[in-house]
Amino acid sequence: MPKRLPVRDLIGGLLKSVGRGVQYWLHYTLVAVAWLGVVPLTACRIYRCLFTGSVSSLLTLPLDMLSTENLVTDCFQGCFVVACTLCAFISLVWLREQILHGGDPDWLDPDNPLHFLHPQQNAGAVPAAAAPQPAAAGGGGGGGMAGIIGGVLGNRGNQAAPANQEEEAADLNEQPAAAAENPEEEVEGAVNNGAQDDNWNPIEWDRAAEELTWEKLLGLDGSLVFLEHVFWVVSLNTLFILVFAFCPYHIGHFTIVGLKAESLLSLTQFDGLITTLIGYFLIAISLVVLHCVATLARFRRSRRILGLCYVVVKVSLLVVVEIGLFPLVCGWWLDVCSLSLFDASLKDRVSSFRLAPSTSMFIHWLVGMVYVFYFASFILLLREVLRPGVLWFLRNMNDPDFNPIQEMIHLPMLRHMRRFLASMVIFGSTVLLMLWLPVKVMQWALPGFLPYHVLLSSDAPVSELSLELLLLQVVLPALLEQGHTRTWLKNLVRGWCVAVAWLLDLRSYLLGDVPLPDQLQQPAAEEEEPAAAAEPEPQGLGEAHQAMMQPGGPVGFQPYARPLYFSIRLLLLLAFMGVTLFASSLISLILPVSLGRQMMGLWMGDIKVHELYTAACGLYTCWVTLRAATVICNWAPQGSAAIISRIKEWGSLGLKAVLIATVLIGLVPLLLGLLVELSIVMPITVPLDQTPIFYIWQDWALGVLHAKIICALTMMGPQWWLKRVIEQIYNQGLRNLNLWSVLTQLCVPLVGCLGFWLAAPYVIAKGIVPALGVSMEMQNLVWRRIYPLHLTCILFAAFITFQAHQFKRLYEHIKNDKYLVGQQLVNYNHAPPPPPQEEATDAN
Structure with missing residues (x-):
């Protein structure tokens, strides 16, 4: 190998490297243009063409695809459309997996013999204390129109079995008898049949799909196979836009036009979104009706397809309500209840909503999500302190068996509506108690304290950007990254519970750390044995999930002793809780802001500062004080x-x-x-x-x-x-x-x-x-x-x-x-060979 490379070889290597680089640059440019240009641009212009509402837009679509006007804007909008269709596709695949692993609702597959072997699992919406008796021979709400309507709309268990149900289930009446002789094989065969029904696919694939990686999908491996993937993505985008946006929108639009409610809908500033949701609601009702017709006509495959489509639409609407509508309502209710806190009026909020409706809705939704998150976090903290079973009316987010999607699939709509209304009452009452009422008291007791100064402009020579950066980079990380705050709050809640339980004689009910009398423990132990003996064994993955979603009693329930006048004591407990929440909210609204105003006043004088910074300063001061007091209390028993x-x-x-x-x-x-x-x-x-x-x-x-x-x-x-x-x-x-x-x-x-x-x-x-x-x-x-x-x-x-x-x-x-021909690893530290004298000696 020469010490120096010849100039000709150097130039040749450079040219070869430059050529390879140009080749890679052209390929990756093509990949970027295809995925960041062609796909979003096509999606945006097809979406715009479909929703223009004119035939001329369809005729001029090929020319619009080649137009160079508003390329950047259309690409950004197309990226949003592609993201929505991709999320819809992933959600459908994930929902299919949830249905396969969690099992179908009872009304979707009434011919499943497992519903007859275990009729107690079919009463999903009925609590264990009020569970009906096992149905007679025929299934008890499993098949027929009444069973279907009851399963879809939430009236299962209250519908009488029709006469044709016995005829429809005549072939299944022999299966329980056979299952009595060999139940394991029968149930296993039924589970396998159900799995085959779930995995039914109208298209029979001739070959298995090849292994697909992200590099091969996007074209980063250097091949041009990604062009086929681009074509399929454009086609799927068009299909999803047509099925999940165009059809529901026009169904809702024709309905609104027929009801002559266009003027009323235009006041919401979101007529397109509301029209689409109305279309989805009408599609859900139509699917229910068609499912009932297919059940009467005994079209098994059509009935199952229509039922699965209804489940998809039902889960989608429930997700929109739970994640979109509920936090939005909470955010608006928080804003309405805090108008006096900021010296604002409802007219100001309406005017700001009309000026920027999307921004206003997003801010209120974000505030509502934060409120829901902290409310749920506080409930989780309460579960760590209180006796298991006190908060039976609230779902336990830490429960490993809790699956909200499975609940959306299996539970009827009426139960979801009751839960939604109950949640609205609980959250709304909490806002009234902890925000609206303290603000009114502050206006009466401290007339000069309100309103909070939250103007975006400031007369201070200090830039608002600097204060926001200081708040985000210094104050909030110091407060949020400390685990002491949660420990203090937990100890405070436990101390309050101990005090109130001692005052009302409810320690056994609230905390559950009091030993029960023998006459209460013995019946509980006797009742547990027959319950455990009567508990059926799980019959496969789908049935296990079904049993999980429809338990026979409260999870983690701990018995307690009920004192005299128990109802009156509970009412007093609720009154104490309301007073405590009101007092803690009043202190939280006054103390940090007052301290922050005093400390900021020492530095900035009479200049008004945004209350966000005064509150942050006051909270940080309170945290430092409490931390110092805690440390001193921990050190005090050790001596001077x-x-x-x-x-x-x-x-x-x-x-x-x-x-x-x-x-x-x-x-x-x-x-x-x-x-x-x-x-x-x-x-x-x-x-x-x-x-x-x-x-x-x-x-x-x-x-x-x-x-x-x-x-x-x-x-x-x-x-x-x-x-x-x-x-x-x-x-x-x-x-x-x-x-x-x-x-x-x-x-x-x-x-x-x-x-x-x-x-x-x-x-x-x-x-x-x-x-x-x-x-x-x-x-x-x-x-x-x-x-x-x-x-x-x-x-x-x-x-x-x-x-x-x-x-x-x-x-x-x-x-x-x-x-360089090759590289060989040579061991230079190998042991020398033994001397010949030693070898000769050993030989002798």
Whole structure:
């Protein structure tokens, strides 16, 4: 192998590499144009053509597909359409898996013999205490029109079995008798038959699907097979738009036109969405009617297809109600109940809704989702404190058997409607108790405290952007990443429960930690044995899921002792709970904001600040105070000597942390923010004939954001000195923090580099250039452009270094391809062979 590569070989290798790069560039450009251009553009224009409502749009669709007008806008809208169709496709596939694994509803497959072997599982909506007796020979609500309507609309168990049900199930009456002789084989065969029905497919595939990877699907493997995938995606997009958007919309539109309700619908500002939902509702009713007709005509396959279609539409509508409508109603109710808190009126909200309906609905939906999330989190915390069974009327999100999709599939619509109305009552009453009533009390007791100052504009010289960054980057992470808050809340709830239980003599009911009398424990133990003996064994995966969704009693129920006047005590418990919620909400609305106003007033004077920042400041102060009090209470039993040693230890750690934080959180972000301001922001925003004004606070806040981004990129990048030092400091922790190593290895290099980048251009612009005797205009031009030039030089030097490294790698690659025949691993540390004398001795 020559030491130096010949020029001809080097140029040939370079040309070959350039050609390969151009080939890859053309292929990936084609992939990007196909997936980011053709697919979304086609979806957008087909969608627009279908919803234009004119025949001319259909005739001019080929020309519209080739039009170059509004390409970027149509591509973005098409990406949204493609995302919606993709989500619909994935949801359908996932819902099919849920139906296969969880089993069909009873009304969907009334001929299944398992419904006759285990009739107790068919009373899904009936509680265990009120469960009806097993039905007579014929199935008891399993088949026939009454069974179908009852299963779909929620009246199962209340419908009388029709006469033709016995005739329809005549062939199945022999199966229970056979199952009595050999129940395991019968049930296994039934489960297998059900699985075959679930896996029925109208298209019989001749060959198995080839293994498909993301690289092959998108065309990143270098082949052109992805063009076929593009064609299929465009076709599926068109099909999904036609089936799931066009048809429901026009069904709802014709219905609204027939009812002459166009003017009423236009007031909602979302007439298209509401029209589509009305169309889906009418489709669901039509599917129910057609399913009943197919059942009467005994079209088994048609009946099953129509039933599955109804399940899909039913689950889709319930998902829209649970995830879309319910949080939206909660958000609007929160806004209406808090109007007095912000000195607003309902007329202002209506006007803002008319100006930006989509933004207003999204904000209210987001607020409602946050409220629902924290409400559910508080309920989970209550379940950790209270006796199992107290919150029987609320679903347990931590239950591993809880599956909301299975409930949407199996439970009837009337039960879902009752749950929705009950949830609305509970959540709405909580908002009234914890928001509307405290605001009214605050207006009466503290007339000068309200309203909250939440204007978007501020008279303060401090930028709102800086305060938002400070809040998002410093305050909220410190509050949310601490597990102490949840522990304090849990202890507070337990203390309240203990106090109220002692006052009302309900400790056995609330907490369940009181031993029951013998006369209460013995009957409970006697009742458990027949219940366990009567419990049927699971009959396969589908039946296990069906039994899971329709349990015979409350999960995790713990018996309790009922004192005298139990109902009156429960009413008093509800009254205490309401008063406690009202008082805690009143304190939460007053205390943090008052502390925050006082602390911000010491710094900013009489200038009004956004209440979000005052509340954050007050919450952080309360958290620090509570944390300090908790630490002191934990240290108090150890004695004064231990407390003094702990104070010395934490004092030294605190001094180290303050010193390091002053450099890393104060000085470094300030230098970084000034450097970004001088190099990027100032040349873009400030003209040459104007004097730039620097806000140190804003530069520091932006520097904090830039520092966090740089740290994240550093930890994701390759190994170099900054990443090694950060990992070392992180592994040491706060207790084992080495002050000298942090200062010498991290703080001094960072401050030195940033200081040099700030000072060197300043010395040149303000020291060397004026000494050369140039004009003031030239001095100003140099001063304003030297920092961008400095940044450009640094980036150019980094680019040249990177390219030189890449060229060196390419050079070695060309040389190895040209002259290196192969590589062989040779072990140079092998043991020497034994001497011949020893071998001869051994031989003798």
